[in-house]
Every structure is written in C-alpha cells, then in structure tokens.
Amino acid sequence: MVAKSMAEDIGFRAALEEAQKGASEGGVPIGACLVSAEGKIMGRGHNMRVQKSSATLHAEISALENAGRLPASAYKGATMYTTLSPCDMCTGACILYKIKRVVLGENNTFVGGEDYLKKRGIEVVNLQNAVCEELMKTFIKEHPEDW
Amino acid sequence: MVAKSMAEDIGFRAALEEAQKGASEGGVPIGACLVSAEGKIMGRGHNMRVQKSSATLHAEISALENAGRLPASAYKGATMYTTLSPCDMCTGACILYKIKRVVLGENNTFVGGEDYLKKRGIEVVNLQNAVCEELMKTFIKEHPEDW
Numbered sequence: 001m002v003a004k005s006m007a008e009d010i011g012f013r014a015a016l017e018e019a020q021k022g023a024s025e026g027g028v029p030i031g032a033c034l035v036s037a038e039g040k041i042m043g044r045g046h047n048m049r050v051q052k053s054s055a056t057l058h059a060e061i062s063a064l065e066n067a068g069r070l071p072a073s074a075y076k077g078a079t080m081y082t083t084l085s086p087c088d089m090c091t092g093a094c095i096l097y098k099i100k101r102v103v104l105g106e107n108n109t110f111v112g113g114e115d116y117l118k119k120r121g122i123e124v125v126n127l128q129n130a131v132c133e134e135l136m137k138t139f140i141k142e143h144p145e146d147w
Numbered sequence: 148m149v150a151k152s153m154a155e156d157i158g159f160r161a162a163l164e165e166a167q168k169g170a171s172e173g174g175v176p177i178g179a180c181l182v183s184a185e186g187k188i189m190g191r192g193h194n195m196r197v198q199k200s201s202a203t204l205h206a207e208i209s210a211l212e213n214a215g216r217l218p219a220s221a222y223k224g225a226t227m228y229t230t231l232s233p234c235d236m237c238t239g240a241c242i243l244y245k246i247k248r249v250v251l252g253e254n255n256t257f258v259g260g261e262d263y264l265k266k267r268g269i270e271v272v273n274l275q276n277a278v279c280e281e282l283m284k285t286f287i288k289e290h291p292e293d294w
Contacts, residue, residue, distance in 0.1 A: 053216040056240065061203050069200040092239025
C-alpha cells in the first residue's frame with residue numbers, strides 16, 4: 001500500500017491527461033484511471049462517444065476495459081479516478097468490480113451516482129477541480145449537441 | 148407500438164440466439180437484445196468476457212454498443228431483453244438510457260439489480276426460461292474458472 005496522496009497524484013493526473021486527450025480529439029473531455037491498492041495504474045481511458053460513436057465507452061468503462069480481464073482480487077482496494085461525477089452505468093461498473101474508492105474531479109457539471117456508491121459501501125471523494133470543470137464548460141459551449 | 152407479445156418474441160428470441168452464439172464460441176452464454184417501442188431490434192449482442200478478454204462487454208453493454216450512438220429519444224419506451232438477471236453495471240446502463248422495461252430470461256443462476264431497476268421506475272419481467280438456465284448450468288459446469 002502506498003501513501004494515498006501519491007496514488008492520488010498518479011491516478012488523478014492520468015485521468016486529467018485522458019480528459020485533455022479527449023478534448024484534443026474533439027470528444028467529450030472526461031477521463032478516468034483505475035489505480036490498484038499498490039498505487040499502480042491498472043487501466044486508463046477517456047470518453048469515446050464522439051470518436052467511436054460509442055454509447056458505452058464512457059471514461060470509467062474505457063479505463064476498466066483497457067485494464068483488461070482481471071481476477072476479482074486485482075480490484076481489491078482499487079480506486080477509480082474520474083474527472084466527472086460518474087453516471088449510473090459507470091456507478092454500477094464500480095459497484096460490480098467492488099472498487100474501494102471513487103475520486104471524482106468535480107460534480108458541478110453533472111451529479112451522478114455518488115449517493116448510491118456510498119450506499120453500496122464505496123468511499124467517494126470530490127476534488128472540485130477547476131481544470132476538470134473548465135474542460136467541460138468549454139466542450140458544452142462549443143459542442144452543445146454532443147452533451 | 149406493436150403488441151407486447153410480438154416484440155417479446157422478437158427480442159427474447161434474439162437474446163437467446165445471442166446466448167447460444169456465445170456458448171458456441173466458448174464464451175459466457177448470456178445474450179441481450181434492445182428493442183424499440185415500435186418493436187424493432189436496435190442492437191443485439193452477447194457477453195465477450197472470454198472472446199475479447201473484456202471486462203465490460205457484458206451482453207447488455209454489447210447490445211447497447213452495437214445499437215450505436217443514438218439520440219436519447221430513440222430509447223424511449225425501449226425494452227432490454229437479456230437471458231440472465233443484469234449485473235450492477237448493466238442495471239446502471241439500463242437506468243442511464245431510461246430503458247422502459249427489462250425482460251430477463253432467468254434469475255436462478257444469478258440475481259442482479261432487479262430491485263434497483265424497479266426502484267428507478269423500470270418494469271422488470273422474469274421469464275424463468277429453462278433454456279437460458281440450462282445454458283448457464285452447462286457453462287459453469289464446463290468452465291467453472293470463467294464464471
């Protein structure tokens with residue numbers, strides 16, 4: 001187990017990089033990164049709604065998918081970093097894999113399943129990060145039809 | 148709007164065909180099919196855990212993904228047919244897309260988010276279909292490591 005702050009740095013930085021990558025591709029700028037209990041990145045990804053016309057590749061789903069098929073034990077103590085409050089599908093995905101903690105960048109743009117995550121025993125941390133919020137603000141202003 | 152029984156036939160038959168296709172590929176034999184309010188198949192698919200080493204392509208996610216990116220209005224009144232009670236992720240996906248009804252093949256093998264679907268206003272129908280259950284029984288017996 002590494003210090004929480006170090007994992008936080010690695011995980012949140014990767015999620016934010018993914019969101020910025022999404023923005024540079026003209027996509028919905030939401031990124032996510034799954035970090036193990038040991039502080040290692042298991043998978044990272046960003047929303048692919050625009051890029052792949054995907055209905056399901058939200059950032060968290062992309063991160064889980066890119067982590068590959070793993071034994072249930074691999075997710076033990078893992079944290080999902082995401083730049084935006086997770087929707088109902090991504091909330092369910094975190095519950096399915098028994099993720100320990102969800103760290104979200106902000107929830108001013110959208111409030112997802114935070115309460116349900118907590119109800120299901122998952123710790124939720126909101127960083128209220130201005131960069132995450134600004135990415136979404138810019139995207140919604142420039143591409144209202146894609147939000 | 149077509150008669151519910153006709154849509155039920157089309158949707159459930161397609162979901163079962165998908166489950167059987169999954170079985171023939173050596174995969175987890177769970178299939179799903181999304182049917183519109185008008186009774187048209189929007190997307191169908193099966194679990195790809197084994198075939199693609201996928202952590203997220205459950206049957207319902209595959210069906211939604213194969214339906215492509217659609218406007219929210221396309222899901223209005225839609226029914227998700229699935230051969231097995233949906234897991235938390237797939238439950239969340241049905242909630243996200245405001246699916247009207249979830250028709251599941253059986254829940255003897257596994258009980259998923261049925262109560263939560265109902266709580267979120269989604270109708271749940273359980274067909275308790277013996278063919279769906281037998282597919283799962285055979286798979287779990289032959290591939291216990293994959294279930």
